[in-house]
Amino acid sequence: xxxxxxxxxxxxxxxxxxxxxxxxxxxxxxxxxxxxxxxxxxxxxxxxxxxxxxxxxxxxxxxxxxxxxxxxxxxxxxxxxxxxxxxxxxxxxxxxxxxxxxxxxxxxxxxxxxxxxxxxxxxxxxxxxxxxxxxxxxxxxxxxxxxxxxxxxxxxxxxxxxxxxxxxxxxxxxxxxxxxxxxxxxxxxxxxxxxxxxxxxxxxxxxxxxxxxxxxxxxxxxxxxxxxxxxxxxxxxxxxxxxxxxxxxxxxxxxxxxxxxxxxxxxxxxxxxxxxxxxxxxxxxxxxxxxxxxxxxxxxxxxxxxxxxxxxxxxxxxxxxxxxxxxxxxxxxxxxxxxxxxxxxxxxxxxxxxxxxxxxxxxxxxxxxxxxxxxxxxxxxxxxxxxxxxxxxxxxxxxxxxxxxxxxxxxxxxxxxxxxxxxxxxxxxxxxxxxxxxxxxxxxxxxxxx
Numbered sequence: 081x082x083x084x085x086x087x088x089x090x091x092x093x094x095x096x097x098x099x100x101x102x103x104x105x106x107x108x109x110x111x112x113x114x115x116x117x118x119x120x121x122x123x124x125x126x127x128x129x130x131x132x133x134x135x136x137x138x139x140x141x142x143x144x145x146x147x148x149x150x151x152x153x154x155x156x157x158x159x160x161x162x163x164x165x166x167x168x169x170x171x172x173x174x175x176x177x178x179x180x181x182x183x184x185x186x187x188x189x190x191x192x193x194x195x196x197x198x199x200x201x202x203x204x205x206x207x208x209x210x211x212x213x214x215x216x217x218x219x220x221x222x223x224x225x226x227x228x229x230x231x232x233x234x235x236x237x238x239x240x241x242x243x244x245x246x247x248x249x250x251x252x253x254x255x256x257x258x259x260x261x262x263x264x265x266x267x268x269x270x271x272x273x274x275x276x277x278x279x280x281x282x283x284x285x286x287x288x289x290x291x292x293x294x295x296x297x298x299x300x301x302x303x304x305x306x307x308x309x310x311x312x313x314x315x316x317x318x319x320x321x322x323x324x325x326x327x328x329x330x331x332x333x334x335x336x337x338x339x340x341x342x343x344x345x346x347x348x349x350x351x352x353x354x355x356x357x358x359x360x361x362x363x364x365x366x367x368x369x370x371x372x373x374x375x376x377x378x379x380x381x382x383x384x385x386x387x388x389x390x391x392x393x394x395x396x397x398x399x400x401x402x403x404x405x406x407x408x409x410x411x412x413x414x415x416x417x418x419x420x421x422x423x424x425x426x427x428x429x430x431x432x433x434x435x436x437x438x439x440x441x442x443x444x445x446x447x448x449x450x451x452x453x454x455x456x457x458x459x460x461x462x463x464x465x466x467x468x469x470x471x472x473x474x475x476x477x478x479x480x481x482x483x484x485x486x487x488x489x490x491x492x493x494x495x496x497x498x499x500x501x502x503x504x505x506x507x508x509x510x511x512x513x514x515x516x517x518x519x520x521x522x523x524x525x526x527x528x529x530x
Contacts, residue, residue, distance in 0.1 A: 088134035272356035328448030331487020
């Protein structure tokens, strides 16, 4: 069964397509009428959406200010879902034996369908009149909501002018007006970032009070960022985005903090896979970064750059072309980070390697050290809860003797539980010590049982 929401959106879409079809018919009739010598205005009113509750209708009523904008959205959607509506524009000029240049458009190499271009839109709206056609291009400038909200973009042609560009619908907009859901992209080569979530809560995160105070500041900014964005006074005095650096030993809670900030504020957190972003080929790193920021703009996402030293490293003196392009990558990243309006969290084990230009743009720098003995005792208690019970003295021994992060303790518990299952016994101190030895060996550290 189809949902009521999907059915409502489908009904609105069908009405918009009927309206677009009538516009195409009217413009073609005018174009081929030998008695019409002047440009004629379109005389077909769009569907009345006053009582239409669909997401598509709400978008039109709340976001679209002009007739032209509404036609553009309908054209872009028709190209995706109803390409046959443009078939009549493939009619050929009998004298020249080729399609009419005035209609614009391209032929899809696979389906042979007519793909509308900006020239097609200019023909339908203005019958190719020069001045309004030139003004049409302003709808695709960087400050227009088509661009800022990733609703429609132009796919520029390798050959020809801007009028030969085709329209591309934004994925998040498409999800919104069809299924009524927020856009949550999957990991791809074009979008090398993945959504991270956690089943844990704040009480599971054991941190120093000084770190918690810094996190509270970040949390407060997240709660009030709309107030900042909507105030002309605050916008001049407070940064439009928030950037912070988490640095320190692996396994101490950097990723968990980012996940919990998203969970508490109902924001998606995307971890950027820097192994897929950084490229040895000139220009590819900027392109990969650009694709991430382009998708993330205006989504209210938290961007989490783990192992950020590979991107946020110090710029060097230019001694060869490699240094030059590495510095260009850093400069490009600085620009995109500066312009991002949401929260960016950079995590690294190597704080000294961060470029000083990034440091000036960072509002919070939070050091995650190896937990103290008292904190390790809390971590052991939480990790062993419901798994096994060991004496208070044994717990104190583990906490005091072995310098381990929360991530390492989690690995030890997993190992101990599996060994206990294999031996068909309870998790005990001896098995835990086996796990500690194994974890310390991974880091090249010495294990001392006594």
